[in-house]
Amino acid sequence: MNHLHDALFAPHQGSGRPFLIAPDGAALSYGAFVDLAARYAQAMADAGLKPGDRLALQLDKSAEMLAVIAAAIRAGVVFLPLNTAYTAAEVDYFIRDAGARMLLADPAYAGRLAPVAKAAGVRLETVAPGGGGSFQPAATGLPPVARAAGDLAAFLYTSGTTGRSKGAMLSHDNLLSNARTLVGLWRFGPEDVLLHALPIFHTHGLFVATNVVLLAGASMIFLPKFDAREVMRLLPKATTMMGVPTFYTRLLAEPGLTPDAARHMRLFVSGSAPLLAETHQDWQARTGHRILERYGMTETNMNCSNPYEGERRPGTVGQALPGVEVRVCDGSGAELPRGEVGVLEVRGPNVFQGYWNMPEKTAEELRADGFFLTGDLAVMGADGYVTIVGRAKDLVISGGYNIYPSEVEAEIDALPWVLESAVIGLPHPDMGEAVMAVIVPRPGATPDPEGLAAALSERLARFKLPRAVEVVAELPRNTMGKVQKAALRAAHKGRFG
Numbered sequence: 371m372n373h374l375h376d377a378l379f380a381p382h383q384g385s386g387r388p389f390l391i392a393p394d395g396a397a398l399s400y401g402a403f404v405d406l407a408a409r410y411a412q413a414m415a416d417a418g419l420k421p422g423d424r425l426a427l428q429l430d431k432s433a434e435m436l437a438v439i440a441a442a443i444r445a446g447v448v449f450l451p452l453n454t455a456y457t458a459a460e461v462d463y464f465i466r467d468a469g470a471r472m473l474l475a476d477p478a479y480a481g482r483l484a485p486v487a488k489a490a491g492v493r494l495e496t497v498a499p500g501g502g503g504s505f506q507p508a509a510t511g512l513p514p515v516a517r518a519a520g521d522l523a524a525f526l527y528t529s530g531t532t533g534r535s536k537g538a539m540l541s542h543d544n545l546l547s548n549a550r551t552l553v554g555l556w557r558f559g560p561e562d563v564l565l566h567a568l569p570i571f572h573t574h575g576l577f578v579a580t581n582v583v584l585l586a587g588a589s590m591i592f593l594p595k596f597d598a599r600e601v602m603r604l605l606p607k608a609t610t611m612m613g614v615p616t617f618y619t620r621l622l623a624e625p626g627l628t629p630d631a632a633r634h635m636r637l638f639v640s641g642s643a644p645l646l647a648e649t650h651q652d653w654q655a656r657t658g659h660r661i662l663e664r665y666g667m668t669e670t671n672m673n674c675s676n677p678y679e680g681e682r683r684p685g686t687v688g689q690a691l692p693g694v695e696v697r698v699c700d701g702s703g704a705e706l707p708r709g710e711v712g713v714l715e716v717r718g719p720n721v722f723q724g725y726w727n728m729p730e731k732t733a734e735e736l737r738a739d740g741f742f743l744t745g746d747l748a749v750m751g752a753d754g755y756v757t758i759v760g761r762a763k764d765l766v767i768s769g770g771y772n773i774y775p776s777e778v779e780a781e782i783d784a785l786p787w788v789l790e791s792a793v794i795g796l797p798h799p800d801m802g803e804a805v806m807a808v809i810v811p812r813p814g815a816t817p818d819p820e821g822l823a824a825a826l827s828e829r830l831a832r833f834k835l836p837r838a839v840e841v842v843a844e845l846p847r848n849t850m851g852k853v854q855k856a857a858l859r860a861a862h863k864g865r866f867g
């Protein structure tokens with residue numbers, strides 16, 4: 371048996387029901403998808419990939435990318451999907467750290483990735499949306515390779531507040547148990563059509579949206595990326611949508627967003643970043659629907675959700691999922707009384723297996739009793755509703771992407787004219803938060819704030835680049851010498867409107 375394959379893919383073998391629907395309406399059936407995945411799995415075996423080997427992916431969103439992921443699950447190969455915005459320098463770190471055997475890239479990225487793949491001794495092949503590229507499915511399918519519940523399925527890299535990115539190891543059952551819970555909780559069934567506009571290299575678009583659809587035997591309208599007009603056009607054909615808050619604020623700017631446009635929908639889900647209560651209320655006023663907000667993270671999949679039938683309370687992330695324990699603690703792990711703010715900890719079958727090759731980091735965040743320290747600050751009401759009130763970790767979430775200030779600061783500090791820097795997140799009307807850099811130049815050096823983005827663009831994905839830069843004589847510090855980011859955030863809070 372193969373734990374994930376048997377639940378997600380095996381039931382659909384030979385089925386003529388639609389799985390992926392392209393924006394032009396063309397449907398790929400479940401049967402054709404499973405067959406394609408089986409043949410990509412054979413191609414992986416032919417390429418020498420063995421169960422447990424790591425396969426890195428930097429692919430544009432497509433049916434083929436999803437089939438490659440399904441193939442990896444079938445072949446027992448651990449896949450690591452990478453944001454397509456990552457630079458070659460960033461990919462270099464991931465493939466080395468994961469010890470990847472192979473890197474599958476979109477042909478458009480192959481040129482920039484070839485040198486790092488070669489230097490790291492990783493085989494580079496290409497897969498293009500529509501099926502082109504050097505990596506082609508074999509003529510026949512590979513029988514599913516046996517994988518147990520605790521075997522690893524995927525590494526998802528997540529940056530740290532200090533130091534390097536960490537590969538969160540997710541087992542077959544981490545993914546399956548969570549998808550099962552969500553299908554039941556959110557009432558997904560075969561008649562559902564999910565409007566899918568998220569990327570599929572992160573938890574939200576891949577594990578939450580796609581695995582729920584697969585388990586329910588539903589279909590999804592598969593958009594290459596979020597585009598408000600396209601979503602408006604296709605909304606009448608869908609029954610559900612999952613998105614980050616930026617999706618909802620952008621759709622609210624569409625004049626066509628009316629109860630009639632959303633008549634066919636039964637559920638809108640939001641997560642990955644805080645949804646403003648105001649957005650929730652505006653959405654209800656415009657469409658008649660109450661957005662269901664849920665809360666999760668890379669290491670844990672989903673932890674909390676507002677209810678399907680009960681009260682969807684704006685500004686909260688609802689209650690712990692069935693089978694998941696959530697507690698608000700002081701720093702030592704002692705649970706605080708309801709109503710007090712503390713660090714949110716979670717335990718359950720969804721919680722990851724640790725960080726790849728980083729036992730000390732794992733031990734810092736995963737307690738011996740299985741509780742994971744989320745780094746989010748929260749308060750829990752008497753009725754178990756959780757409100758995320760802030761972050762203990764220095765993290766900016768912009769349009770649903772995580773940006774770790776320490777990583778951006780390290781790159782800025784390496785520039786010749788820079789003495790030191792502080793990177794902060796500020797409220798942004800479109801992205802929720804956006805990044806600002808406050809920089810102290812070296813004595814005698816000529817500051818070049820206008821050239822900052824260009825100077826960093828080889829090193830950092832563009833979504834991490836500061837959208838505002840200020841050069842200052844010194845950074846505010848407390849008596850311990852620590853930079854006072856709260857003071858900087860307060861001083862600049864209106865910067866992005």
Ligand code: MLC
Nearest residue numbers: 569572573574596616642666667668768769770771832833
């Ligand atoms: C794009 N850009 C961003 C950005 N996305 N900048 C900051 N933050 C972002 N999120 C930049 C690009 O680099 C580019 O800059 C410019 O904006 C326009 O690029 P684009 O591709 O046209 O952007 P757009 O399509 O508008 O994308 C915005 C977005 C997208 C919000 C639709 O970022 C998105 O789909 N976000 C979803 C992220 C997600 O899936 N998160 C889930 C993580 S899982 P330049 O300089 O090149 O012009 C997780 C766990 C959980 O968190 O609980 O779910």
Ligand code: AMP
Nearest residue numbers: 641642643644664665666667668758772
């Ligand atoms: P990631 O590491 O990309 O998985 O991001 C996870 C982080 O996103 C969490 O630790 C939270 O800080 C944040 N997050 C996810 N969902 C929500 C939500 N509904 N409200 C507030 N923050 C959220």
